Amino acid sequence: KKKIAVMTSGGDSPGMTAVVRAVVRTAIHMGCDAYCVYEGYEGLVQGGDFIRQMEWHDVRGWLSEGGTLIGTARCMAFFERAGRLTAAKNMILNGIHALIICGGDGSLTGADKFRSEWPSLVDELVANGELTKDQVAPFTHLNIVGLVGSIDNDLSGTDATIGCYSALARICEMVDYIEATASSHSRAFVIEVMGRHCGWLALMAGVATGADFIFIPERPQDQDWKADMSTVVRRHRKMGKRKTIVIVAEGARDRDGTKITPTEIKDLLADKSEGGLALDTRITTLGHVQRGGTAVAYDRMLGTLQGVEAVKAVLEATPETETCFIAINENKIVRKPLMKAVQESKALAKAVDDKDFDMAMQLRDTEFAD
Numbered sequence: 094k095k096k097i098a099v100m101t102s103g104g105d106s107p108g109m110t111a112v113v114r115a116v117v118r119t120a121i122h123m124g125c126d127a128y129c130v131y132e133g134y135e136g137l138v139q140g141g142d143f144i145r146q147m148e149w150h151d152v153r154g155w156l157s158e159g160g161t162l163i164g165t166a167r168c169m170a171f172f173e174r175a176g177r178l179t180a181a182k183n184m185i186l187n188g189i190h191a192l193i194i195c196g197g198d199g200s201l202t203g204a205d206k207f208r209s210e211w212p213s214l215v216d217e218l219v220a221n222g223e224l225t226k227d228q229v230a231p232f233t234h235l236n237i238v239g240l241v242g243s244i245d246n247d248l249s250g251t252d253a254t255i256g257c258y259s260a261l262a263r264i265c266e267m268v269d270y271i272e273a274t275a276s277s278h279s280r281a282f283v284i285e286v287m288g289r290h291c292g293w294l295a296l297m298a299g300v301a302t303g304a305d306f307i308f309i310p311e312r313p314q315d316q317d318w319k320a321d322m323s324t325v326v327r328r329h330r331k332m333g334k335r336k337t338i339v340i341v342a343e344g345a346r347d348r349d350g351t352k353i354t355p356t357e358i359k360d361l362l363a364d365k366s367e368g369g370l371a372l373d374t375r376i377t378t379l380g381h382v383q384r385g386g387t388a389v390a391y392d393r394m395l396g397t398l399q400g401v402e403a404v405k406a407v408l409e410a411t412p413e414t415e416t417c418f419i420a421i422n423e424n425k426i427v428r429k430p431l432m433k434a435v436q437e438s439k440a441l442a443k444a445v446d447d448k449d450f451d452m453a454m455q456l457r458d459t460e461f462a463d
């Protein structure tokens with residue numbers, strides 16, 4: 094019987110638990126034994142109780158849960174060869190043939206490194222007497238498949254990562270709450286959302302809530318952004334608009350690469366000196382509410398369909414098959430080369446057509462148009 098393990102790693106995201114449920118049940122359905130590795134790579138390095146066989150009923154009720162019920166962690170030991178050597182030993186001792194990893198680009202990079210090193214790790218375990226030749230014989234290569242769990246939608250090659258639509262829904266809900274109070278008091282709000290390298294959440298939340306301004310890492314502001322912002326806000330207020338909403342991604346910056354902070358934007362909007370906007374301005378940092386909570390329907394669906402596909406991919410893989418991750422492209426669940434996507438993600442921000450974006454931003458003015 095094939096033994097397939099699933100783990101969640103790196104930052105948690107809603108829908109990861111749906112992945113675990115889908116992998117466990119698909120594996121069992123396909124006649125395999127299903128395992129969970131608890132606490133990400135930490136569990137693989139620790140072994141013992143961190144690696145547990147799962148039955149059908151163990152994942153009952155997991156579909157809609159937020160976060161990950163098998164835990165996740167950042168594991169320093171796995172960055173080192175020694176940690177990966179112990180991880181390999183634990184996998185072999187548990188008889189695990191294949192590993193499905195749901196995590197961000199860091200976790201998937203770690204997975205690929207583990208896979209490429211695998212034969213040499215196995216040789217070393219035999220050479221230093223930790224395992225016998227017979228023990229390692231069925232484990233000549235490591236079969237891995239990646240699933241992208243990330244609220245940031247920051248992986249190239251897939252339309253959506255598992256969790257991004259839940260986080261987006263949460264942000265929009267929070268901005269709606271804030272808007273009501275902003276209008277009541279004619280206030281301005283600067284809302285900081287997650288996204289150190291990727292502004293997808295800020296951008297989409299801005300479009301979906303009709304925010305006045307959006308600051309994202311991929312679109313650095315011109316040096317004179319402060320003057321532009323003042324002009325637009327002044328015009329809006331003259332026309333009778335009672336609220337100003339600015340959404341800032343954590344990684345927002347200007348063309349020099351200097352970080353643009355919510356405080357800086359607040360100071361501009363609240364400036365009481367002559368010619369200043371003098372708006373009653375508040376900063377709201379949404380923080381971890383963006384990550385938590387249950388998964389929206391889309392993420393449950395994505396986690397489930399991709400979990401099923403991951404098990405199929407694992408069962409069909411041969412030592413010659415290129416390592417893949419499961420993507421969604423134009424509503425189709427597909428397998429794609431893993432490392433190409435990771436490398437491209439580092440090089441290029443997920444494309445959003447600038448023209449579409451500009452038009453959407455113009456809509457903030459239409460309620461005042463003739």
Ligand code: ADP
Binds near residue numbers: 103172
């Ligand atoms: P994410 O998967 O959300 O991007 P991290 O970048 O923190 O999160 O990665 C999660 C874990 O994956 C790390 O704590 C580490 O154990 C493992 N990992 C990440 N990058 C590597 C790497 N280059 N080599 C080995 N392991 C890695």
